Structures are given as structure tokens and as C-alpha cells.
Amino acid sequence: MSEQHTSGFIGHLIELRDRLIRALLSILIVFIALVYFANDIYTFIADPLVAKLPAHSTMIATDVTAPFFAPFKLTLFVSLFLAVPFILHQIWSFIAPGLYQHEKRMLLPVLAASIILFYSGIAFCYYVVMPIILGFFTSVGPDMMTLSPDISSYLDFILKMFFAFGVAFEIPVAIMLLCWSGMTTTQSLREKRPYIVVGAFVVAMFLTPPDVLSQTLLAVPMLLLFELGLILAAFYTKQPQQDEQEKVE
DSSP, X not given: XXXXXXXXXXXXXXXXXXXXXXXXXXXHHHHHHHGGGHHHHHHHHHHHHHTTSOTTOOOXXXXXXXXXXXXXXXXXXXXXXXXXXXXXXXXXHHHXXXXXXXXXXXXXXXXXXHHHHHHHHHXXXXXXXXXXXXXXXXXXXXXXXXXXXXXHHHHHHHHHHHHHHHHHTTHHHHHHHHHHHTSOOHHHHHHTHHHHHHHHHHHHHHHSOSSHHHHHHHHHHHHHHHHHHHHHHTTOOOOOOOOGGGBOO
């Protein structure tokens, strides 16, 4: 019996390794397809900042290698973001055999929703948040100052913002899973609403640059998504344990 358990465990490790390799290969394939357009991708990402720069102002590179590595690094992260559906599919394929039928029926739509919400968070950040905060940052400061942002610093800033908003938009999914699993209830979360409001601003403080505007633009959507999660979670309750025969072999 112990040998069977050992062989089964090793089999799971081998499958996990194979799926990790496939996930990494998916990122590599997307990267190879996009690397030729690395400069165009960086230009697209930099448009919200360039549009707000004063006349005759441009972005600069303070490091001699930055003109190559900044677009290269951005393309790598874009490849990762685009490969997220395939990566999640590999994760789903690995855990699905161990789930009950009712768990699959619930988790599969949640998996799709998490992908949509992640991309929605990035789109919201790019099209709504970035023009607002960049317009504010470029309009303040002494008159004698010449604004010439560094391309590497801007890349670090925009990637941090994309990640923060992409993760924050997963709040409804997280609430649904917590309520469905029985770890908490919608009533309990409603009672903790004042603490969650404070927590949202604290989390936003750590995930965004140290300014009130960026933190507010992240915290407010997080609170709205929290309320949406409560509404959706009301339709889910902890599932009863079912017979082992309900598992799909």
C-alpha cells in the first residue's frame, strides 16, 4: 500500500512538472511572437504619460542599456499577462481530477471570471486611472522644473500599477470562494465592513505609489468590488460533502 501511495505521489509530481513546463513554454512562445514589436508595445504603454508631458518634453534613458532592456522587460511581462488563461488552464487540469462534480460546476465559471476580472483591472488602470494620476503629477511642481521621466522608472511604476489593479479586481472571486467554502458568510463580512474599508486603504497604500490619489483610485474600486462580491456570494452556500462516486475518474 505504501508503494502505491509513493508511486501515486511521484506521478502527481511528474504531472505538476510537465504542466509547469507547459506554462513556461506558453510564456516563451508568446514572448517570441511579441519581441519584434517590443518598442511598439512600450510606445503604447507610455502613451498616457507622453500625452501629459509639457511641450518639447520627452522621456529619457539614464542607463545606457535602458533603451534595450526596458522594452524587453515590458514584453516579457506582457507575455506573462497574455499567457494567464493558458497557465490557469494548466492549473485547472491538474486539480480537476480531484474535485467533485458540484465543485467543478462552481469553480469553472469562477476560473473564467477571474481571468476576465484580471484583464478588466489592467484595462481600468490603463484607460481610467493612469490618465488621471499622470495628468495630476505632470501638472504640479515648480515652474523651473523640466519634466523628463526615465523610461525604466516609468516601466516599474506602470507594472506595479497593472499588477495592483489586476489583483484587486479579483476581490469578488475571492469573496465567493470564501463564502462557498464555508470559511465565512456574507453576513459576517457585512458586519466587518468598517474594518474592510480601512483595510482597503491600507492595502492600496502598499500596492500603489505613496500618494493619496493613487491609493484612493485603487481603494474605491476595491470597496465597490467587495460589495459586488457580497451580492454574488449570496447565491452560494457551503456545498455538502457528497459521495466519493461523484468524482470524475
